[in-house]
Amino acid sequence: MKTETDGAAVAPPVPDGAEPPPDPVELARLLLQQLAAIPWVGLGAIGTGFGVALLAFYFWSIDFVPPDIPSILSASVFVAMLAFAFCLWVVVSLVGPLWMHREMGLPPVAMVDGQVAPRAAAFALPALQLLGVGLFLLLWIGGPMWRECRPYADSIVWIGAVLTLLGAAGWGWSEWKIQGMRPVWWKRLHRVLWVCIWGVLPVGALLTLAWPSQGAEWWHLGVLAVLWLCVVVASAFLDRFPVWACVLMATVSFPAVVLSLSVLMGTPSLFPTKVAELAGIRSSSVIELRMPRSTCLLVESALGAAQAGNQLDCERSEWGSAHAQVLSNLGSRWLIEIPLAAEAPQGHNGALRLSVPAEGIHVTRRVPSQAAGGGSQCRP
Incomplete structure (x- = not known):
């Protein structure tokens, strides 16, 4: 509660033995001093190195290196923070x-x-x-x-x-x-x-x-x-x-x-x-990709006619679609993995991996509609 003295509001006196309330301005100043004491440049360098090492190990596991090294460096700090x-x-x-x-x-x-x-x-x-x-x-x-x-x-x-x-x-x-x-x-x-x-x-x-x-x-x-x-x-x-x-x-x-x-x-x-x-560099499952028809035909030629029917649709005039898992979307080329049929001998672990131009590729996600009303009618 404040009292009036000569038209100005002043804070009531602090009782003996009680600590004065903290000053917000002083707290903000101390916080800024603590933040300024943190070696941000050194932490940024350590984060960049850790992120590059983590991405390098991941790209080694999928046997692929993005052609644009700056894209790895730009994503390294974000990857380190996520890790x-x-x-x-x-x-x-x-x-x-x-x-x-x-x-x-x-x-x-x-x-x-x-x-x-x-x-x-x-x-x-x-x-x-x-x-x-x-x-x-x-x-x-x-x-x-x-x-x-x-x-x-x-x-x-x-x-x-x-x-x-x-x-x-x-x-x-x-x-x-x-x-x-x-x-x-x-x-x-x-x-x-x-x-x-x-x-x-x-x-x-x-x-x-x-x-x-x-x-x-x-x-x-x-x-x-x-x-x-x-x-x-x-x-x-x-x-x-x-x-x-x-x-x-x-x-x-x-x-x-x-x-x-x-x-x-x-x-x-x-x-x-x-x-x-x-980090969004890799998709967790197979997704639908919209791509230019030229890219779709490139994927179709790699798959072959027997495998392309279920995974690709390149019949449209300008755009095609492919169901694949994105393994890397850094740089000017993406690495995608397309599942193959069980009887197909080629591919890596039952799938075909190939790099495609990143230009014009869009991710399509279909959100299922929420059923209105009560529970399911499958049980009596």
Whole structure:
């Protein structure tokens, strides 16, 4: 509240022993000083080098080098920033449930004070993660898929139901073992809900990191499940570590996890490929490309008449269309990959890769219409 003195508004005096309120101008000046102290030129050079190395490894994996080297340099800083943001997203997602569990004050008081607490208290967080993922699969994925009669909907519903029951039973057992160390459970339900929501983040991070964009098989799902269970179980043994130590461990172990996944899945360029997809350099799947008729005829001549019928349409006067996956769109030539029939002996991994002129190529995406009304009519 301000007082009037000679027609001018002045702030009330600060009581004895209280700190004065921060001055916004002084805070802005300190922030600018901190930003000016950052070696931006050095960080830019490091980012450029890291981005060039990452793009070079990716282009080596697809056996292609864009003809315009300046295009690689111009995209290197952006690629480095995306790689850093991707690593940060994975680390935050893995450590996020542990941080939220402590931020909501869910650990028992005895554990927070450093005293001896029952070991059952450490298994409350894994149980809540199971409960959160189970509810997510059951309500947000399995339920809509089941109403629309999509494939594997029943399996997802069953998996979600099992995880929900296991998570609820584990959390109830943990609550029973540590009675009296914290308020009764019905007073902490809103906090438990927040932990369950954050418990879904590790699954999203592992899906982004380990799930292939196309050609996923059942063993990919098994690898993902094993990784997620390792993360969930590890949270039970990190209850006495500070959050910053958990973040440091996740950051240090991230390169080892990426290299292990690359070797296990037989894709050495797993991480560079993910970053290239995030940067828009590579498409995650086969898309429709509109191109000049001359370019379309070039692709048709490389495919042959037997293969061109399903993938190409060059009959129009000026424009043609092709269904292909873009592997690189940097520079004056694009590298595209067109799937071939199973009986075709030529091509690389059942597909034909060729570079085409970038001039005149447009990406076409067809957005499906949203069905109006209620659920699907496929079930009685």
